[in-house]
Amino acid sequence: QVRLVESGGGLVQAEGSLRLSCAASGSTTFSINFMGWYRQTPRKQRELVAGFTRSGSTNYADSVKGRFTISRDNAKDTVYLQMNSLKPEDTGNYYCYLRSGSDNTYWGEGTLVTVSS
Numbered sequence: 001q002v003r004l005v006e007s008g009g010g011l012v013q014a015e016g017s018l019r020l021s022c023a024a025s026g027s028t029t030f031s032i033n034f035m036g037w038y039r040q041t042p043r044k045q046r047e048l049v050a051g052f053t054r055s056g057s058t059n060y061a062d063s064v065k066g067r068f069t070i071s072r073d074n075a076k077d078t079v080y081l082q083m084n085s086l087k088p089e090d091t092g093n094y095y096c097y098l099r100s101g102s103d104n105t106y107w108g109e110g111t112l113v114t115v116s117s
Contacts, residue, residue: 002026002106004096008081009111016115017084022096022108024077031101036070037081040110041092049094050081054101064090086115 008020020037036051036059050060050070058070067086072079083090096108 002098002100002104004098004106004108006094006096006108006111009094009113011114011116012086014086014088014115014117016086017082018086018113020081020083020094020111020113022079022081024098024106032098033101033103034097034099035072035079036097037079037094038097039090039092039094039113041089043089046095051097052079083113086113088115088117091115 003025005023006020008018010018012018033054034051037049038046039049040046048059048061049064050058050068052058052070052072060068067084069082070079091114093110093112095110098106
């Protein structure tokens with residue numbers, strides 16, 4: 001079983017920055033097909049923000065390209081999401097997501113990001 005724990009959310013003014021962290025614990029000695037961040041905003045269904053594929057390539061939502069950067073520390077089984085130039089429309093709950101090599105999926109409990117105008 002894998003547990004994902006997010007941290008780093010909070011309240012920030014527009015154009016500010018936040019850094020989210022997601023630490024995976026438990027049975028992490030398996031291959032990972034995908035690990036990244038989704039978000040749930042008041043106006044949209046849960047959407048992919050950014051993530052790493054198994055090959056190490058990254059995917060970003062068009063709305064965050066150039067502003068958000070995903071990175072990882074394999075030794076710590078942790079991924080980070082650096083969010084710069086935040087906008088009020090970035091407000092929402094951000095969820096860490098992992099899909100294993102056997103296609104089991106895991107979600108964190110979420111961390112709230114609030115961007116004030």
